Amino acid sequence: MKTHVQTEINGEAVECLIDPSTTLLNMLRNDLLLTGTKEGCGSGDCGACSVVMDGELVCACLVLGVEASGAKIETIEGVADKDQLHVIQEKFLEHAALQCGICTPGLIVSTKALLAQNPNPTEEEARYFLAGNLCRCTGYDKIIKAVMDAASVLKEAS
Amino acid sequence: MSEARQFQHIGQRTIRPDGFDKVTGRANYGADFRLPGMIWGKILRSPHAHAKIKKLDVSKAEAHPDVLAVATHQDFPSVNSEAFAAGEAMMDVLDLARNVLADKKVLYHGHAIAAIAATSEAAAAMALNLIEVEYEVLPPVMTIDAALAEDAPLLHEDMMTQGLTEPATTPSNVASRMELKKGDVASGFAEADVIVERTYETPTVHQGYIEPHATVVRYDDKAPSLVWASTQGHFDVRASVSKLLKMKLGQVKVIASEIGGGFGGKTTVYLEPVAMILSKKSGRPVKMIMSREEVFRASGPASASRSHVKIGAKQSGEIVAMEATLHFEAGAFKGSPMGPGCMTIFTPYDVPNLFVEGYDVVVNKAKVAAYRAPGAPQAEFAAEMAMNELAAKLNIDPIDFRLLNAAKEGTQTIYGPKLKEVGLVECLEAARRSPHYQSPVGEGCGRGLAAGFWFNIGGQSSVTLNLNPDGTGTIIEGSPDIGGSRASMQMMAAEVLGIEPNRLNPIVADTETLPYNQTTGGSRTTFATGMAVIEAAEDVVEQLKQRAASLWNVTAEQVDYKNGVVLNLAGDDQMTLAQICASAEKTGGQISGRGNVNARGAGPSFAVHLCDVKVDQETGKTDVVRYTAIQDAGKAIHPSYVEGQFQGGAVQGIGWALNEEYVYNSDGIMENAGFLDYRIPLASDLPEIETIIVEVPNTFHPFGVRGVGETGIVPPLGAVASAVSDAIDRPVTKIPCSPPHVLSMILNQG
Amino acid sequence: MVAVTYHAPTSVDEAVALLASSDLPSKVMAGGTDLIIQMQKLVGDARLIVDLKKIEGMQTVSIDAEALRLGPSLCCAKLTRREDVKALFPGLVEAAYLIGSSQVQGRASVGGNLCNASPAADTIPALIANRAVCHIAGPEGERSVPVEDFVTGVGRNCLTAGEILTQIELPRPSARTSDAYLRFIPRTEMDIAVASAGASITLDDDGICRDARLAIGAVAPTAIIVAAASDLLIGNIITPDILAAVADAASSASQPISDRRGTAEFRRHVVGVLAKRAVSIAAERAREAV
The missing domain is CATH 3.30.390.50 (CO dehydrogenase flavoprotein, C-terminal domain)
Incomplete structure (x- = not known):
């Protein structure tokens, strides 16, 4: 039997009807057509499906869609303000911090969560916080440079 | 092109044209596509590594109301053994058919047996349980030794070893043998003062792209059928589907989705032909996505290898002979990259006497696929480890030792041609000057270095460049963009046209829009597709000149084109590209350029990597504490993405050297089929990856480009393992240098 | 994934009643980081999932003169950000910090880690070292067991049908x-x-x-x-x-x-x-x- 889910995604009230076994990831991708959140493993080991749920960074593949009822979800689709990219997104482009780009939405969501709780991370802190976001193309070097640069820009702005 | 040339756009660090879509989640990858009426396909996979299929009954599944189609090997029109070019390697159609859906035998755990299309993903998965299969389980053949044993069970009872001097008379698990030679190694070794001879081993590893294989297929009888696929080569997906299902090339239209990593692993087909059968039978579009577990078990990993290497040198450091015997696992069907392994192993060195033989061995593992410089990392790991040991025995600095013997312009390779201008000497010298090599080795640390070589390829690329009436345009290319190549295409076209790169939008077009384009692989795209882009842009320039000339009533020879402007040499008229486009209607219609190339002269790329590690002597755990990748790019079109290729290759190689390996149990079942236990490097595992771009231009490319994508994974195996050897003062002959392996080396030898 | 029926009760009594009266095989969920993966591999009958996170006290942590009292479903990310907990039990916080990635810590809990009873569970040795006590509620009322007696085998714990873990208590460390x-x-x-x-x-x-x-x-x-x-x-x-x-x-x-x-x-x-x-x-x- 399907369950009615009412939730808030990127500030918008959203509802859908899902099987209770559906993960938040599949609900976002298949039922709400928000395909910016990617699936790399389905077991919480790659971070491609990183989203923020009620302020905590989580893997959407390890959350049931029904748990989103009454929660606030933030996905990659909500990071930019219309055409205006977030500083983190700009820095990823400027530093060439992506090659294939499949891990990028998850990394940007995670970076935003990192800087929200630690606006001034050391490089080591950034590397450990983002350890759950696998990237196979870049060797992480340019990602970390983009993250550190975004942190310093955001810090100056605040 | 030996002199440095000034460029306007090339060498800049522009923002990639597909960047906005990729940082906002808008880019559509393999799994992001849907079609009206779409249903879901799932694959039943073998629970055994080696078994005969005694019975396969799909009738109960077919009868289930949620099931709309079932596919088995019997749905392929009869195909015969026939080699065809697909992706980076030759493929046998019959093997491909039997890999995509097993015929009479299953040859690895996870081997596809049948597929179901149903109304939902869950329903399809559930219905797989309704398929009845009876097996006669056979002993699995999981190692090179087991495959070569006298009484080894045979994977293919009709397989005769190819390439023997005397034709084989009995079948075996050795698909082929090859040998290459130069000079006479016996007399070479006779002159040697010091010889190092060892056997080295590397494990089965996976490319580890983050995006699982995914496709959506809609069969159509009256119009071209549609295939949406995450692939490095949609034209070769078309070729494979067409060969397997006996469809005309024009009956299959393949759209390449954005691709979430491939590294060679997405140069063949797994799901697409199966989805085509399911779509044809169900009359519905069918979507198929592999799970991560399926990716590990049943896509194409890279060969495990065993390499016996012998190198002899004089006390002066001059190498007199090099010899190797390579065994490469092919997986379930013939076709490991043993050939490129043999060809690359000693190419960094100019040595008079060489002998290499290689064996392609089938085992009960998934059929291997290309992985970044296929064959070279395994083979050159062995050579570089022996080189470092020999340098130490001779008491010569490992960079000096390599410089003494380095391949350079004119060096006769073992595989045929003489090298043209190459940059190994320059890379070695840059390595020696690097801050890394100049720094002392830290307390408790070890340092290693290794060189690497990869040929690179050219091949066929076709590009159309369309201009709009306002002077903007579209670069239509057919090379799936796996790492930012659209940025380079944009820059190369802009360089020729003398306009800002962002006025041209590069797109990767489907198989109906352009003629055949070879797969993105072999580090060919920036080189060969770049040449097609340049040719197309030059075609446009010629047309712009003609259009302006006709307006000014002069000949094309009387006009010049510079910085986006046509100049009348006979007067002082000038027109910008945009002005000519705006008036194109009056001068003969709109303007488009074409570049169809079969590029030759892909310049090889050499690299040298430096690695410092710290080993916990009590646990055997190795941390990479400093790493530098130095490589010849010919000319770096977009330096950031060139550095990114060096860094990405280095880190994949670090993973291969330290922790990555397929762990099989005694039944031949992979025990670590997930990112939890197949341990690819994490951000926290790594230091900064320092890079040095060396530029020795490739004279065959208008801008001097060499492919850079693959070479970077060749040196790290040797660089990391040599650093571990140095840190624990024991010779490493086997990777990965996982903690249990390193600890046992520390504890077991004095 | 197997079919499921999902409930998120708001009181311990309601949770216990749901579990005790269910016709379906039931699973208790805290962060779900182990459970959802386990469910994906299950086939056959539907399962009842009882999500404990909405029950008061399940996601709180308090420290007084006697003890640290930990809501078993509190996610590790929230726990490891608590400087007061880190000051008293740096080892426990280290263990919680080591469970999976930042994303997994946004869901995974000490209680879940304990109940899942993996031999490799990170928090269990830290809880044992600190003499933690598990408070349990069930159809027969409440009881408490030392943490080392809570886990009984690989993937097995001492909870009987209808019982749930309601609190983990660690005695406040003495000086030095x-x-x-x-x-x-x-x-x-x-x-x-x-x-x-x-x-x-x-x-x-x-x-x-x-x-x-x-x-x-x-x-x-x-x-x-x-x-x-x-x-x-x-x-x-x-x-x-x-x-x-x-x-x-x-x-x-x-x-x-x-x-x-x-x-x-x-x-x-x-x-x-x-x-x-x-x-x-x-x-x-x-x-x-x-």
Whole structure:
């Protein structure tokens, strides 16, 4: 039997009807057509499906869609303000911090969560916080440079 | 092109044209596509590594109301053994058919047996349980030794070893043998003062792209059928589907989705032909996505290898002979990259006497696929480890030792041609000057270095460049963009046209829009597709000149084109590209350029990597504490993405050297089929990856480009393992240098 | 994934009633990071999922003069951000911090880690070292068990039908007491422990060890208390020789297996190394703890 889910995604009230076994990831991708959140493993080991749920960074593949009822979800689709990219997104482009780009939405969501709780991370802190976001193309070097640069820009702005 | 040339756009660090879509989640990858009426396909996979299929009954599944189609090997029109070019390697159609859906035998755990299309993903998965299969389980053949044993069970009872001097008379698990030679190694070794001879081993590893294989297929009888696929080569997906299902090339239209990593692993087909059968039978579009577990078990990993290497040198450091015997696992069907392994192993060195033989061995593992410089990392790991040991025995600095013997312009390779201008000497010298090599080795640390070589390829690329009436345009290319190549295409076209790169939008077009384009692989795209882009842009320039000339009533020879402007040499008229486009209607219609190339002269790329590690002597755990990748790019079109290729290759190689390996149990079942236990490097595992771009231009490319994508994974195996050897003062002959392996080396030898 | 019926009760009684009266095989969910993966592999009948996170007190943590009282479903990310908890139980926080990635910590909880009862669970040795007590509610009322008795085998715990874990209580450490937790993994993050050690050490003003408790993980079906280590430590100044003996004691107490994550031989060796290092760090911290 399907369950009615009412939730808030990127500030918008959203509802859908899902099987209770559906993960938040599949609900976002298949039922709400928000395909910016990617699936790399389905077991919480790659971070491609990183989203923020009620302020905590989580893997959407390890959350049931029904748990989103009454929660606030933030996905990659909500990071930019219309055409205006977030500083983190700009820095990823400027530093060439992506090659294939499949891990990028998850990394940007995670970076935003990192800087929200630690606006001034050391490089080591950034590397450990983002350890759950696998990237196979870049060797992480340019990602970390983009993250550190975004942190310093955001810090100056605040 | 030996002199440095000034460029306007090339060498800049522009923002990639597909960047906005990729940082906002808008880019559509393999799994992001849907079609009206779409249903879901799932694959039943073998629970055994080696078994005969005694019975396969799909009738109960077919009868289930949620099931709309079932596919088995019997749905392929009869195909015969026939080699065809697909992706980076030759493929046998019959093997491909039997890999995509097993015929009479299953040859690895996870081997596809049948597929179901149903109304939902869950329903399809559930219905797989309704398929009845009876097996006669056979002993699995999981190692090179087991495959070569006298009484080894045979994977293919009709397989005769190819390439023997005397034709084989009995079948075996050795698909082929090859040998290459130069000079006479016996007399070479006779002159040697010091010889190092060892056997080295590397494990089965996976490319580890983050995006699982995914496709959506809609069969159509009256119009071209549609295939949406995450692939490095949609034209070769078309070729494979067409060969397997006996469809005309024009009956299959393949759209390449954005691709979430491939590294060679997405140069063949797994799901697409199966989805085509399911779509044809169900009359519905069918979507198929592999799970991560399926990716590990049943896509194409890279060969495990065993390499016996012998190198002899004089006390002066001059190498007199090099010899190797390579065994490469092919997986379930013939076709490991043993050939490129043999060809690359000693190419960094100019040595008079060489002998290499290689064996392609089938085992009960998934059929291997290309992985970044296929064959070279395994083979050159062995050579570089022996080189470092020999340098130490001779008491010569490992960079000096390599410089003494380095391949350079004119060096006769073992595989045929003489090298043209190459940059190994320059890379070695840059390595020696690097801050890394100049720094002392830290307390408790070890340092290693290794060189690497990869040929690179050219091949066929076709590009159309369309201009709009306002002077903007579209670069239509057919090379799936796996790492930012659209940025380079944009820059190369802009360089020729003398306009800002962002006025041209590069797109990767489907198989109906352009003629055949070879797969993105072999580090060919920036080189060969770049040449097609340049040719197309030059075609446009010629047309712009003609259009302006006709307006000014002069000949094309009387006009010049510079910085986006046509100049009348006979007067002082000038027109910008945009002005000519705006008036194109009056001068003969709109303007488009074409570049169809079969590029030759892909310049090889050499690299040298430096690695410092710290080993916990009590646990055997190795941390990479400093790493530098130095490589010849010919000319770096977009330096950031060139550095990114060096860094990405280095880190994949670090993973291969330290922790990555397929762990099989005694039944031949992979025990670590997930990112939890197949341990690819994490951000926290790594230091900064320092890079040095060396530029020795490739004279065959208008801008001097060499492919850079693959070479970077060749040196790290040797660089990391040599650093571990140095840190624990024991010779490493086997990777990965996982903690249990390193600890046992520390504890077991004095 | 198997079909499920999902409930998120708001009280312990409601949860207990749901579990006790269900016709379906039931599963209790905290963070879900183990459960959702396990459900994906299940086939057959539907399962009842009872999500405990909406029950009051399940996601709170408080410290008073006697104890730390931990809501079992509190996610590790929230726990590890608590400086007051970190000050008293740095080892427990280290263990919670090591469970999976930042994303997994946004969901995974100490209670879930405990109930899932993996031999490699990171928080269990740390809880044992700190003499944690599990409070349980069920159809028959409430009861409490020491944490070392809570886990009964690989993936098994002492909860009976309808029972849930409602609170984990750690007695407040006395003066000059602190803890540490270390695990061995091949990478720096993300992996499951190949071997682990949690230690709590109490020193007196002269630096003599007055209490010591060492638990080791991933080297037996359940975490093991190394009693011999306590005997070696208590009453003595902690010297390198004693640490070496502690390492041997931990290695001897271990009963490891070989699997994809490490050989038995490797685990036996490494658990000793971790044990002495954890004891040493805990002692160092105890010296500074007031």
